[in-house]
Amino acid sequence: GAGVSQSPSNKVTEKGKDVELRCDPISGHTALYWYRQRLGQGLEFLIYFQGNSAPDKSGLPSDRFSAERTGESVSTLTIQRTQQEDSAVYLCASSPLYSFSYEQYFGPGTRLTVT
Amino acid sequence: KQEVTQIPAALSVPEGENLVLNCSFTDSAIYNLQWFRQDPGKGLTSLLLIQSSQREQTSGRLNASLDKSSGRSTLYIAASQPGDSATYLCAVLYNNNDMRFGAGTRLTVKP
Numbered sequence: 001g002a003g004v005s006q007s008p009s010n011k012v013t014e015k016g017k018d019v020e021l022r023c024d025p026i027s028g029h030t031a032l033y034w035y036r037q038r039l040g041q042g043l044e045f046l047i048y049f050q051g052n053s054a055p056d057k058s059g060l061p062s063d064r065f066s067a068e069r070t071g072e073s074v075s076t077l078t079i080q081r082t083q084q085e086d087s088a089v090y091l092c093a094s095s096p097l098y099s100f101s102y103e104q105y106f107g108p109g110t111r112l113t114v115t
Numbered sequence: 116k117q118e119v120t121q122i123p124a125a126l127s128v129p130e131g132e133n134l135v136l137n138c139s140f141t142d143s144a145i146y147n148l149q150w151f152r153q154d155p156g157k158g159l160t161s162l163l164l165i166q167s168s169q170r171e172q173t174s175g176r177l178n179a180s181l182d183k184s185s186g187r188s189t190l191y192i193a194a195s196q197p198g199d200s201a202t203y204l205c206a207v208l209y210n211n212n213d214m215r216f217g218a219g220t221r222l223t224v225k226p
Contacts, residue, residue, distance in 0.1 A: 004158070035216075042119065042204070042216035091158060106151075106158035 002026070004107035006092050012113045013082055021077040021110045025094030032075050033104060034067055035091040043091065049075060082114045117142045119207050121217035128195055129225050136190040136220045138205030143183045150179050150190050151204040153219065159204065163190070195224045 005024045013019050025032050034046040045059040049069040060066075064082075069075040079086055089111050093104035118141045128134050138148070147166050151159040163172045163179040165188070171180040178191040192199060205217040 042218045043206075044216075045214060093159075103161050103164065106160075108158040 004092055004094055004105050006090075006107040006110050008110060009108065010111045010113075012115060015084060015114055016081055018078065018080045019082055019112065021079075021090050021112070023075045023077070023092030023094075023107060025072070025075070025092070026105055028072075029094035029096055029105070030072050031095045032069060033093045033095075034075070034077050035093065036061075036088045037091060037109075038088045046077070079112075082112075084114045087112055087114045117207070117209055117213060117215050119205055119215045119217040121203075121205055121220050123220060124218065125221040125223075127223040127225060130195060130197060132195050132224075133191070133193050134195055134222070136192070136203050136205075136222070138188040138190070138207075138217055140186045140188075140207045140215070142209060143186055144210045145183060146208045146210050148179075148181055148188050148208070149206045150177075150188075151206060153202040153204055162203075192222075195222075197224045197226050199224050 004026055007022045011019055030051045033048045035043040036046055037043045047055055047057050047060055047067045049055045064080045067075060067077045089109040091106055091109045093106045095104045120139045122137045145167050147164055149164045150162045152162050153159050162177055163174055165172050165179055165181045171178060176193040181188045200223050202219040202221045204219045206214060208214045
């Protein structure tokens with residue numbers, strides 16, 4: 001079946017602009033996670049959604065970052081007033097249930113470059 | 116602080132060689148440890164998952180070991196092939212439900 005998809009695959013934006021990244025999880029997966037991977041660094045957890053529960057936003061680096069998800073479908077990660085340090089690959093993952101102990105299925109990522 | 120470190124950052128070997136990738140973690144209170152493979156444009160693929168009660172897991176040419184007391188895990192790849200070229204990530208799930216990833220080891224297997 002189809003895996004996790006993300007769009008766009010690449011995004012170049014000017015500093016100060018807003019960007020919106022999209023994630024389509026695997027159908028039926030209730031949990032969805034966003035991560036960020038800066039060059040040469042490990043993945044940073046940003047936010048997760050579990051069904052209709054309030055998302056865990058503890059990993060969001062600043063109030064310029066926000067994410068939404070409607071039910072168990074598509075999620076969007078929005079970065080307002082982008083800064084050069086926001087340049088990274090943004091990865092989305094989904095799993096059948098929320099818990100980091102369940103296997104997560106990752107999308108291909110969105111490479112964001114802020115100039 | 117719960118950190119995960121992977122050494123080396125990059126490794127280049129000739130085809131057919133056996134190799135070991137290393138992952139170390141600072142807190143032994145782990146729930147499980149996963150090894151992922153990351154290919155450009157294809158996201159992450161889970162390779163092996165070791166529960167805290169296990170010592171090793173095997174899948175084909177891959178073998179992962181876990182030593183909680185020393186805070187170390189190794190990923191052994193036998194008879195390496197050019198198709199094994201990728202970045203290998205180690206991820207530790209701690210008992211407080213905090214998941215930490217290493218920075219990865221970039222492996223190149225030369226034909």
